[in-house]
Amino acid sequence: MDSELLTRAKKDIPLYFQDFKVFWDSTTAEYTDEELTNCYATSLIFKNWLICLNHIGINNFDELLKEIHEDINSSFFHSYFGHYRSSHMHLRSVIELSLQFIYFYQHEVEYQRWREADFRIKHEELTKYLTKHPRLKTNPTKNLIEDISKNWRNFSKYIHAEAPKHFQTNLESAQTKQISKADFGIWKTDFLKTGYQINKLFLLFFKADINTFPYLNRELLLHNMKNQDLDELGIKS
Numbered sequence: 489m490d491s492e493l494l495t496r497a498k499k500d501i502p503l504y505f506q507d508f509k510v511f512w513d514s515t516t517a518e519y520t521d522e523e524l525t526n527c528y529a530t531s532l533i534f535k536n537w538l539i540c541l542n543h544i545g546i547n548n549f550d551e552l553l554k555e556i557h558e559d560i561n562s563s564f565f566h567s568y569f570g571h572y573r574s575s576h577m578h579l580r581s582v583i584e585l586s587l588q589f590i591y592f593y594q595h596e597v598e599y600q601r602w603r604e605a606d607f608r609i610k611h612e613e614l615t616k617y618l619t620k621h622p623r624l625k626t627n628p629t630k631n632l633i634e635d636i637s638k639n640w641r642n643f644s645k646y647i648h649a650e651a652p653k654h655f656q657t658n659l660e661s662a663q664t665k666q667i668s669k670a671d672f673g674i675w676k677t678d679f680l681k682t683g684y685q686i687n688k689l690f691l692l693f694f695k696a697d698i699n700t701f702p703y704l705n706r707e708l709l710l711h712n713m714k715n716q717d718l719d720e721l722g723i724k725s
Contacts, residue, residue: 507665511570514667527676529711530683531564533557534582536708537690540701549589556585563679570667572675573646573656579682580643583636586686587614590621590693611640623693632692636685639678684712691721698723 519527534557538550563578591614592599601607615633618624652658661668687709691698698706698721710723 508569510665511661511667512568515568515570515672518667518669518672523676526680526712527564529708530680531561532708533683533687534560536705539705540697540709541694543702543705544697544700546593549593552585552589552592556582556589559585560679560683563675567672567675567679570659570661570671571656572659572661572671575675576643576646576678579678580640580647582682582686583640583643584611586689587611587618587636590689591617611637618689621693623695624689629689629692632685632689636689639682639685643678680712688713688717691717695721 534553538553538557541547541549541553559578559581563575563582566572566575566578588602588609591609592602598607598609615637618633619630649655656662659668659671661671691709691713701709710718713721
């Protein structure tokens, strides 16, 4: 049996690479230069948040920020293989870990307990906390947090497979083994929206520190921001 399985594995596994290459090439062709620039910039947001926060002396959340970067980056590259369900799962994790980061930033005891797997906070508690936080309550963030929660609930459907329409195998692209503009478009919209909303939340939370960030890293964080949001942050476009 082992010999037969090994023979099959060596024959079958390279076929997956061919499927991946088809999606990779099709996805590459699907992007406009502007879209690719914006998506790639989004994949780098949390790596640059790590650098910026380290620059102002905040370095005890490195592994949490690295994991958020891993999630957003994984979502980006899973999409190149047409793995849109997995891509959405990673986006949900981006939201969860990002909201926890803001909470833990001023809750050292809970953070240490969480690191030891002895603390858990529900999403509803996090969002309630954020809407009342002194750093955020002076800003019109209630709608932003509600929108983030709406996306979190939507992405949760992919994790829990609440209906067959959220199955990877029921996607048009999975059935045809070719990229689907509709499947790709849904992921791309959700990816950019998630990156934008969480980045905006972070920028509002650390608003007082933005001008102390290293210039190039700061510019990356502001790359996709709309003029209206830059005005809200007190930054001239």
